[in-house]
Amino acid sequence: MSRYNQGTLTVSSSPHVLDNTTTSRIMLDVIIALVPAFIMSGVVFGSRAILLTITCVASCIVFEWAFEKVTNKENTISDLSAVVTGVLLSFNLPSSLPYWMAVVGCFVAIAIVKQLFGGIGQNFANPAITARIVLLISFATPMTTWPLPNQLMGAADAVTGPTPLGIMNMGGDPAMVPSNIDMFLGFVGGSLGETSAIALLLGGIYLIARKVIEPTIPVAFIGTVFVLALLAGQDPVFHVCAGGVMLGAIFMATDYSTSPLTTNGKIIFGIGCGVLTIIIRLFGAMPEGVSFSILLMNILTPHIDNLSRRKIYGGGGRK
């Protein structure tokens, strides 16, 4: 029989078998988890919401491809992370936002926040959150003009109005605040992907079941918001379902590269997000604070990671 030797055999370091999880599979799972909220955005805000999401996804892919082309880096659009960023950014925008502004946001997210810092895994802040904040500051009026639900395709002039949190923030008539059922299903004003708590929860359960995320951060985040709202004498269910808490806690605060590695770190991170959100909502000038709280905690992540280094086997953890 023939002998097999040097040159025909592959020699490599162990292990010689690997799990079949890949980065693109993880991103695909996130996209699947976002589908219920995507459908609800179409039901609640009509085709304009769907078109805005498609615009964001397309421009994120184009910016990622173009940046890597120009800088001579390896093309990474197949890892689907740009698609996720596009969907998440669009979910944070009012469905009536002019398309070109959304494209500007995509540029900020992909080219500035993600690629300038070294691409996937290297960014210190969540691209979609940061882009949303840049848009909010740059285009304050269109970014806070909220179409009300059930504006179907073809409606020339969409009716706009305040979001539930906006009503609260202006000290408005409590009777104007929608019912918790409407809030839970998502038939309220707001960013196009954030309104339906049930759709986002479904996605979250899928991600946890697929072991893409751990429940630690969402539970700590949402739990903190709930408890603090209760302590402040407000309706905790309202605060949990309103604004971007669900979207932020499940999909944005759990972003791998911008959240801590260890369980203890994740708990600190989640609680921090919840505390900042409630502080901004109750005492700040803005009606909503999820984006700012996540961005602030993103910046603290390396420090949380350093402080929450876990004890190794045998106990000799921090030295």
Add this chain to the structure above:
Amino acid sequence: MSIFNKHLPAIHVEHHKNTSECPTAKMPLPDKMYISMVQHIGAPCQPTVAVGDLVKVGQVIGDSEAFVSAPIHSGVSGKVMSIENTMSSVGIWDPIVTISVDKKQEVLEGIAPPEVHDKESFLKAVRASGVVGLGGAAFPTHVKFNPKNLDEVDTLIINGAECEPYITADYRTMMEDSELLINGIRTTMKYLGLKKAIIAIEANKEPAIKKLGDMVKDDEGIEVFSLKPMYPQGAERVIIYETTGRVVPPGKLPADSGVIVSNVSSLVAIQRYMETGMPLISKRITVDGTAIKTPKNVEVLIGTPINKLVEFCDGYRRVPKKIIMGGPMMGRAIYDDGIAVIKNNNAILAFDEEWAEFPKETACINCGRCTKACPMMLMPTTIFKAYDRRDREALVKLNVSLCMECGSCSYVCPAKKQLSFMNKLAKQFVAEGGKK
């Protein structure tokens, strides 16, 4: 370590125990044997035979004066053809004794059960049997059985976890040599003065748990423990924690925590020597993998070339692209199938092109899967970043030297980073720094 969690982190790895119902087949004698003088951790052996000598079955052909070493025996009768340095599977130059087999299998005169009556004579016999850690580590057993603080040791853990995929050799040993195993445990307990023995077997080997459990049910000192069928339950520190809840601090030995761990095959080999006087000359090996025509468990003489062993399993089914000595998680990929079987081999796995191909590495996304998987609770992603910038101080702080290279981190990595390999390099880098 959390007091809420009784288990160390572990991962699910596909078991692929295809050969568990394959009784051990005995292989015919090859024409030539290639016996390496480096078959254990510690001092290499010096050949005690010369070219042209006639050797017999059971004869010592290599030994060393050093304490941490074990003699090497011939498994055949025949003539020493050459003693030459050859590149071994580890990539270093080893003296290899080549014996042309006369196929008469004449047994050395004077092979008889050793006289054992106390600890000293027992340890001497264990050394003479040539037994080393057959689970893979190849640490000389007589050294392991003789720690400075033996009086503090109260428990013998018998490692029958066999957590590596594919390998079923230890399982077959437990099923086919159960008598020898139980007697080996009793002998070892008696002479080392140990009160308690725990046979730890992964739950996926139900028949072995049942069989051994039945055999020791009247024996108060010996218990059979069922481990979770996860990887790496068979790693020394992990098996100690899972069975006794004891922690072996970094830099310490199991004996410091009152336990000695021994693999099932090592104990069987020791008992065989005690009963017959025949030292360790053969090994039960699982031959499997996508490139092997008929996967089998084979009892093979140490020194048999791998291609002969594969031939006995009806040869290759497909062109092999990767051949592994040991399991797929920790085994070594070899560069030549003419290399011979050594003592601590427990499997030869041959894989075709499809399996040998390595997926492309992508950027780390900080998902933390490696950190969650590490049984020693290290942070592989942080370690590899520290190694990337050659930060020795950070690596020491991250306790990289505790890594046992189990491969769990690489296995779970979605970016397909070779984290385990990086840890290996980082450990070496830290060790080199210590010398300066």
